[in-house]
Structure formats: C-alpha cells, structure tokens
Amino acid sequence: MGFAVSEDWPGNWAGDWHAALAALAWQVDLGAVDPVGEAPVDRYALADAAPQSAAAAGQARAAPAPAPREAAAAPRPAEARPDPVEAARAAAMSAQSLDDLREAMAAFPHCDLRQGARNTVFSDGSPRARLMIIGEAPGREEDLEGRPFVGRAGQLLDRMLAAIGLDRASPDAERAVYITNVLPWRPPGNREPEPAEIAMMRPFLQRHVDLADPEAIVLMGNAACAAVLEKRGILRLRGQWAEGFGRPVLPMTHPAFLLRQPHAKREAWADLLSLKARLAKA
Template sequence: MESQATYHQLLDALAWQVELGVDCAMAETPVNRYELPATETRSPAPMPAAAGADPARPGASPARAAAPVKQPEVDTVGIARAAASAAADLDALKAAMTAYDHCELKRGARNLVFSDGLPAARVMIVGEAPGRDEDREGRPFVGPAGQMLDRMFDAIGLGRANEAAPLYITNVMPWRPPQNRDPKPEEMAMMLPFLERHVALVDPDLIVLMGNIACVAGLGKRGITRLRGQWGQAFGKPALPMFHPAYLLRTPAAKREAWADLLSLQARLEGLG
C-alpha cells in the first residue's frame, strides 16, 4: 500500500507541475544553481624550449638570438638633389618630381602641382603648398586665393597669361598636405632641391615669397607680419615676402600692406629696366 500511495503522490505532484506550466524535464536529478562548481586543478603546461636550446642537455643555456638587421637610412634629400641637378629643363624637372617617391604627401594627393604662367616671366611667385582646388586642377593658386592673386598683380600690370608682363607661379610643396596642414620640416627639406633647381631654370629677375612657408624655404625665417615688405635674398635672387592671398581673404585690413608691397615690387622692376 505504501508504494501505491507513493505512486499517487508522485502522480499528483506531476499534475500540479503541469498545471503550473512545466512541460519539459531537464534532468533526472535536481540542480542547485547556487552551488559553485568545483575548481579543476590543472598542472602547469611545460614551458616551450627556447630557440637554439639543446633538449638533450637539460642545463644547456639557449643560444643567443640573432640581432635584427638594421636597414640603412635613405638619404631622401640627397636623392632629391641628384634628381633635380640632372634635370636640364622644366619638363625634365617635372618628370623628376613625378618620379620621386620618398615624400609621403604624394600618396594622398590627386595631382602634382608644378607651375602656372610663362617661364619667361621676370617675376616668379613662390607659394606654400596646394590646397583642395589646386590639388584637383593640378595648377597653383586657383579658386578664391588664385582669383585674389590675379587681381593683386593685375593692378600693377602683371598676369600669368600676360605675354607682355607675365608671371610665373610655383609652390614650395608640389603635393597637398592632408587637411591643408603646414608641411613638416623633413617634407620641405626633401623638396627644397627641386625648388632651387626650378628657380635656376626659370632664372627670374625677382621672387615673391607668398606666406610663411615660402619665407622658411627661401629665407630660413618665418613671421610674415614682420618680414613682409622687406627685400631679401632667396635662391640667389632679390626676394620680397608678401601676405598670402588666402590670408588677405580672411583679413581684409591687411590689403593696405599688400598694396604697398605691390608698389614696391613695381618700383623694383622699373629700376631694373
């Protein structure tokens, strides 16, 4: 009778669980979810033998690791100087700059920005580096800054397409720096031989250094608000630092000083005959 009572008790308990919604038995024995599992003790894995160690000799010391081979440093400035010196004309210089692969700016730029205007010009303008518009078109000083520059020099009778009184325009850097940041000193150093050769091939009477970066490249100085309007020597030529047209667009009050510098340039040209 005891087993029969037990059977009915179990049957009633099962019916009660079904009524509560239990429809699946997960295990034959109950599981205590609050009980922590027993930690399994594992023996530590054997340490791998060092490279060069002799497994037959337990006390043998591992062989000394070979020192990494130091790669020779590339003389990026020397390579640039050799390539620039070998250029006999402007086309060869442009080809040498196009083939030069040691400046990282080249990898992020769309186009090499070489020059604009007429190489026979008496005045050579050296700008800083291409911006977005220049990078897209492959010419220096286009877009709003280029339009400002054209208006400035038109006022004294000079222009990049004016055969009677032409301008010739280039930049310190032929490739656009990311986000229009200033070129790094090492980037400028490796491109300086190309700029020096550029000036030598064009052989202008006067140079205009537009902005701080051009002053650093040509004069070894920066501080355009202090340098502007003061004649100096850059690449063996008389050079006049001036405000960059982009700065004049942001600071219209500085146009007065820019006009004085243009008049100084005009007087210097007339004095040379």
C-alpha cells in the same frame, strides 16, 4: 604471484609431464602467472644487465653522430633608409630642364604627401617671366586642377597682379608671371607644410628657380620664407627685400591670409607698389 616447479614437488612429478602440467594449471588457478626459480630475481636490473643484441649493436655503431647545432644566424642589420633631402638634391640636380624637373618631382618616392594627392602641381604661367611667385602648397582646387593658385586665393592674387600690370596668362615676358609652390602636393586638410616636408622639397625648389631664372621672386607666406630664406614670421618679414637663391626676393602675406584679414590689404598694396618699382628699375 609466481609459481615454481622443482624436483622436491611431492611424488616427484617433475618426471611425469602430465603431472607437471596439472600442477602448473593448479598454480595458475591460484593466481600465479610468473615463473620463478630457486633464487629471487631482481627484475628491475634486467634491462641494464641484458646483453645488447648484435643487430642493436650494429645499429648503434651505424647511427650517425648528431649534427652539431648551427650557430644562431646573426640578425641582419636594418637597411639604412636613404636621406630624403640628399635623394631630393640628387634628383633635382639631374634635371636639365623644367620638363625634367617636373618628371623628377612626380617620381620622387620619399614624400608621403604624393600618396594622397590627385595631381603633382608643378607650375603655371610663363617660365620666361621676369617675376616668379612661390606659394606654400596646393589647396583642394589646385589639387583637382593641377595648377597653383586657382582657388579663391588665386583669384585674389590675379587681381593683385593686374593692379600693377602683371598677368600670369600674358605671352609678353615683361608682363608675364611664373608661379609655383614649395610643395607640389596638397597636405591633408590644407594644413601648413611641416618643416621636414619643406626641407625635403627645398632642393627641387632651388633647382626650379635656377632653371626658370627669374629676375625677382615674391615669397607668399611663411612656408615660402622658410624654404628660401630659412626664416619665419611673415608679418615681420613682409615688405622687406632680401636675397634668396641668389636673387632679390620680396616676402608678402599670402592671399589666403588677406581673405581672412581684409585690413591687411593696405600693407599688401604697399608691397605691390614696391614690387612694381623694383621691376621697373631692372
């Protein structure tokens, strides 16, 4: 509610300051709180029509223009993961000795099996041996001891070799045996090596053969055949001489299979006799 003071007020109180103050107090008592003039005022338009103060105008002029929004940074392309097979090939070819190769394999970062293994199982026996035996992968005992073929299957292998006059511990190169595996680390639960794992470690195995330079190789089981011959089906391949890594190779059933299937020992004995005859001719 607004109140008004004008010269038309009865008694011409406009010139009497005390009378004007009394009139104002009376109107306030009636609830009038906003003064009004002779003509109505649109107070909603006052904010737009109010002149800008000099200080405000100066601030407006001094205010910097808003910085343009930076273009969203383009997402960085994902870094290409190195090809583990190529990395293995480069690491293997850099090895000039068996000791170099052992260190390169132990440091190879692209095979997850090494994370859960206690030891890198590299080899056993004499690297000067005429015969090299390639198995599949370490088992529990091999992982603990750090040598291939030391569990029940290894003990059977030793008896099989002894039957044809060979011994992994012999200092005589003619009777000695050199033993390694396709994989130097134990797969979880002693599962079979996967194709990707075999392909990844194959360059190391090939370099191992080149550095050891055996006259003949025995491939124990499917994984060894897959790595060297790129074939599987050990029961079909066994007993048939072939060539792998530039050397004569003889696929044989793994001693672990013979422990589960004793009836297969007859064929294994025939393969051992074939191996003995081949070494005698060389």
